Amino acid sequence: MRSLRTRLFAILLITTGLLWLSATVWIFLSTRAEVERVLDARLMEAARMVNSLIVSPDMMKEEGDGDANRPAQSAIKIPILEHPHYDRQLSCQIWSLDGTLIGKSDSAPDTTLAPHAMGFSETVINGETWRVFAVENASLGVRVLVGDNLRIRDRLVNDLVKGLLLPALLIIPLLAVLIWLSVGRGLAPLRKLAGDLAAREASNLHAIEDVGTTREISPVLKSLNGLFARVAGAREREQNFIAFAAHELRTPLAGLKTQAQVALASDDGEIREKALGQIVAGVDRTGKLVRQLLDIASVEASESAxxxxxxxxxxxxxxxxxxxxxxxxxxxxxxxxxxxxxxxxxxxxxxxxxxxxxxxxxxxxxxxxxxxxxxxxxxxxxxxxxxxxxxxxxxxxxxxxxxxxxxxxxxxxxxxxxxxxxxxxxxxxxxxxxxxxxxxxxxxxxxxxxxxxxxxx
Amino acid sequence: MRVLIVEDDDILRDGLKVGLALAGFTTDAVGTCDAAATALAANSFDAIVLDLMLPDGSGMDILKDLRSSQNDTPVLLLTARDTVRDRVAGLDTGADDYLGKPFDLDEVAARLRALSRRSTGRATAALEWAGLRLDPARQSVEQAGKPVQLSRREYSILHTLMAHPGVIFSKTKLEDRLYGWQEEIESNAVEVHIHHLRNKLGPGLIETVRGIGYRLGGAG
The missing domain is CATH 3.30.565.10 (Histidine kinase-like ATPase, C-terminal domain)
Known part of the structure; x- marks a missing residue:
C-alpha cells in the first residue's frame, strides 16, 4: 500500500531540491560573471595605477643605481599587497617599447604576458592561462601589463560558490526533516478519520461527527455519513421485515396452541366447541398464509413471465x-x-x-x-x-x-x-x-x- | 384478579380471554392501542398482557404511557420477536416479564400470578390468613388443612381480600374485580357472595365496614 505521506514527502523534496539546484546554478553563473567583471576592473585599475606611478623611465634607472644595462632578471620588484590565500594573484610586468623587460612582480613570468599594445587579452604561458590588461605609455616609452592567473581566478569563484552551497547542503537534510514532519502534521485529520473508522464496530452505523473537520475531508465525511445512513435504513427495513414476518408467522401458531389448550382444559362443552371452531378458522388462515408465501416465492423464482x-x-x-x-x-x-x-x-x-x-x-x-x-x-x-x-x-x-x-x-x-x-x-x-x-x-x-x-x- | 389482554389477532385474543378465565382470572380483551388506552383510563387491572405489534401502534407506546403516568400495573409482554435485544428493550421500557410466541397458556397464567404476587410484595405463592390458605395456582382454598369448595366468584372475592390484608374494598371495586365488561353485573351479587363465604368459612372472616366496604376480619 502506498503511503500518502511518503508520496507528498517525495514530491516536496524533489521539487524543493530542483529549486535549490537551479538557484545554485543561477547564483554560480551570476557570481562568476560579477567576479570577473570586478577582477577585470581591478586589472584595469592596477595597470593604470602602475602607469601613473612611473614618472619617467629614469626613475627606475636611479633605483637600479643608474645601470641601464641590467639584465631582465634583475628588473625592479613591484611589491603588491597580497591576500595569503590568493597569493600572487596579480602579476605585473613593465616593458620598454623596444621589448626589454624593465620590471616585474614576483609572481609574473619572464615572458611577455601579452603581445598586443592596449586592452584585455588572454595568453597561455607554460600551460597556464592569463588574463591581461595592457597600458602603453608612449611618452615614457613603456608598456604596463597587469595579469591575473585564471586558475586562481576560478578558485576564487569556486570558493565563493562553495561558501554559498555548503550551508545549502546542510539545510537540505534539515529541510527534509521539516517537510516530513509538516506533511505528517498536515495529514493528521486524515489519520484521525482513518483511526475513527478503524476503531468503529461493524454494527455502528451512526454518523461520524462533522465537527472541526477540514474543508477537504468534509466531503468525504459527508458521503461516508450518507452511506452509513443508507445502510442503516436498509438494515432497519430488514429488521422491520423480520419483525413483521415473525409476528405474522408466530401469532397464528400462538392462537392455535392457546385455543387447543383451552379445549383441553375446559370441561364445558360449549367452550370446547368454540375453541375447536377457532382452531379450524386458524388453520384456514395459516393455510392461506402458506399458500401466499409459496405464491410470492414462485413469483420471485420465475426468471421472467x-x-x-x-x-x-x-x-x-x-x-x-x-x-x-x-x-x-x-x-x-x-x-x-x-x-x-x-x-x-x-x-x-x-x-x-x-x-x-x-x-x-x-x-x-x-x-x-x-x-x-x-x-x-x-x-x-x-x-x-x-x-x-x-x-x-x-x-x-x-x-x-x-x-x-x-x-x-x-x-x-x-x-x-x-x-x-x-x-x-x-x-x-x-x-x-x-x-x-x-x-x-x-x-x-x-x-x-x-x-x-x-x-x- | 382482573387482567387486560391487548392482542390484535382475533383467535389468539379469544383463546387468551377464555383460557385465562378458566385459570381463575377475570379477563378483558382489546385489539388496538386506542381501545387499550380507553380501558386503562376507565378501570384498574391487576396485570396487563400486552402484544407488541398492534395495528395502530406499538405495545411499547402503551407501556411508556402507562409508566410515565405513574401506573405500575404489572405488564407481561407477548411478542413474536424474542431475541435478547428485543427482550432487553421491552424490560427496560418498564415491562415486568416477557413471553415469546407461541407460548403455553399455563405459563402465561403462572407468570401473571407471579407478577401479581411480586407487585403486592409477597414471595410465596399461597396466601394465608388466620388458618385459611389460598393457592392461586390451583385455585384451591383450605381451612385448617381441609379443602373448602368455593364458586368462581366467591374465590375471586376471597383472593382479592386476601391479596391485600387490611385494605377496605368497596362494593364497586369488588365488582370490578369480578366482572369483565361484557358480563352483566347482577345487583346484590357481591352481598350474596360474601354471605356464602361467611357461611362456608365462618362469620368473622370478612368484616363489613359500614358505608365503605369489606375487609378481612379476625379469625373466623
Missing amino acids: KPAGAFNAGEILTGLRTELAGQAHRVDVAIDPHLFGVKIEMDPDLFRLAARNLLENAINHSPPGATVSCTCEMAAGRLVIVINDTGPGIPDEEMPHVTERFFRGRFKTSVGSGLGLSIVERALDRTGAELELRNRQGGGLSARIVLQQSLIR
Whole structure:
C-alpha cells in the first residue's frame, strides 16, 4: 500500500531540491560573471595605477643605481599587497617599447604576458592561462601589463560558490526533516478519520461527527455519513421485515396452541366447541398464509413471465368469483360486461394471481351486503381494470407501505397476512403491468391494474 | 384478579380471554392501542398482557404511557420477536416479564400470578390468613388443612381480600374485580357472595365496614 505521506514527502523534496539546484546554478553563473567583471576592473585599475606611478623611465634607472644595462632578471620588484590565500594573484610586468623587460612582480613570468599594445587579452604561458590588461605609455616609452592567473581566478569563484552551497547542503537534510514532519502534521485529520473508522464496530452505523473537520475531508465525511445512513435504513427495513414476518408467522401458531389448550382444559362443552371452531378458522388462515408465501416465492423464482397467452379478463374474474364465493359472506361481486370484450396478452397465471388477491382483499374488507364491482376504463391509451370496494380504504400514511411484505395496516382483516398486495405488485411487475391504489371518494378502495397498449389485443 | 389482554389477532385474543378465565382470572380483551388506552383510563387491572405489534401502534407506546403516568400495573409482554435485544428493550421500557410466541397458556397464567404476587410484595405463592390458605395456582382454598369448595366468584372475592390484608374494598371495586365488561353485573351479587363465604368459612372472616366496604376480619 502506498503511503500518502511518503508520496507528498517525495514530491516536496524533489521539487524543493530542483529549486535549490537551479538557484545554485543561477547564483554560480551570476557570481562568476560579477567576479570577473570586478577582477577585470581591478586589472584595469592596477595597470593604470602602475602607469601613473612611473614618472619617467629614469626613475627606475636611479633605483637600479643608474645601470641601464641590467639584465631582465634583475628588473625592479613591484611589491603588491597580497591576500595569503590568493597569493600572487596579480602579476605585473613593465616593458620598454623596444621589448626589454624593465620590471616585474614576483609572481609574473619572464615572458611577455601579452603581445598586443592596449586592452584585455588572454595568453597561455607554460600551460597556464592569463588574463591581461595592457597600458602603453608612449611618452615614457613603456608598456604596463597587469595579469591575473585564471586558475586562481576560478578558485576564487569556486570558493565563493562553495561558501554559498555548503550551508545549502546542510539545510537540505534539515529541510527534509521539516517537510516530513509538516506533511505528517498536515495529514493528521486524515489519520484521525482513518483511526475513527478503524476503531468503529461493524454494527455502528451512526454518523461520524462533522465537527472541526477540514474543508477537504468534509466531503468525504459527508458521503461516508450518507452511506452509513443508507445502510442503516436498509438494515432497519430488514429488521422491520423480520419483525413483521415473525409476528405474522408466530401469532397464528400462538392462537392455535392457546385455543387447543383451552379445549383441553375446559370441561364445558360449549367452550370446547368454540375453541375447536377457532382452531379450524386458524388453520384456514395459516393455510392461506402458506399458500401466499409459496405464491410470492414462485413469483420471485420465475426468471421472467411465461410466454404470453391471450385470455379474456372477464372470464378469469368470473372464475375467481366462483372460487371465492365460499369466503364472500354476503358480499356480491359485480363484473362489468365490457370486461368480456377485453383480450389481454400476458402470462395468464400471473394475472390470475394478481386479480385473485385484489378481489379477495376487496371482499374481505367489504361490509356484509356490499357489492365489489369490477370494471374497465381506457386512460391515455392504457387499459385499466378496476376493482372497487366499499371498505375502509387505506390511510394515507400507510399507502407507501402496503406493498411491503407482511405489512398490515390499521384496517387489517382477521384473515389477512400482509402478503396479498405485495404478491400483486410483484406479479404485475413481472408482466409489465402496474398496480395503482386509490382511496375512493365516499369511502372504499379502488385497486387498478394498469395495462400498457402492448398487452392488449 | 382482573387482567387486560391487548392482542390484535382475533383467535389468539379469544383463546387468551377464555383460557385465562378458566385459570381463575377475570379477563378483558382489546385489539388496538386506542381501545387499550380507553380501558386503562376507565378501570384498574391487576396485570396487563400486552402484544407488541398492534395495528395502530406499538405495545411499547402503551407501556411508556402507562409508566410515565405513574401506573405500575404489572405488564407481561407477548411478542413474536424474542431475541435478547428485543427482550432487553421491552424490560427496560418498564415491562415486568416477557413471553415469546407461541407460548403455553399455563405459563402465561403462572407468570401473571407471579407478577401479581411480586407487585403486592409477597414471595410465596399461597396466601394465608388466620388458618385459611389460598393457592392461586390451583385455585384451591383450605381451612385448617381441609379443602373448602368455593364458586368462581366467591374465590375471586376471597383472593382479592386476601391479596391485600387490611385494605377496605368497596362494593364497586369488588365488582370490578369480578366482572369483565361484557358480563352483566347482577345487583346484590357481591352481598350474596360474601354471605356464602361467611357461611362456608365462618362469620368473622370478612368484616363489613359500614358505608365503605369489606375487609378481612379476625379469625373466623
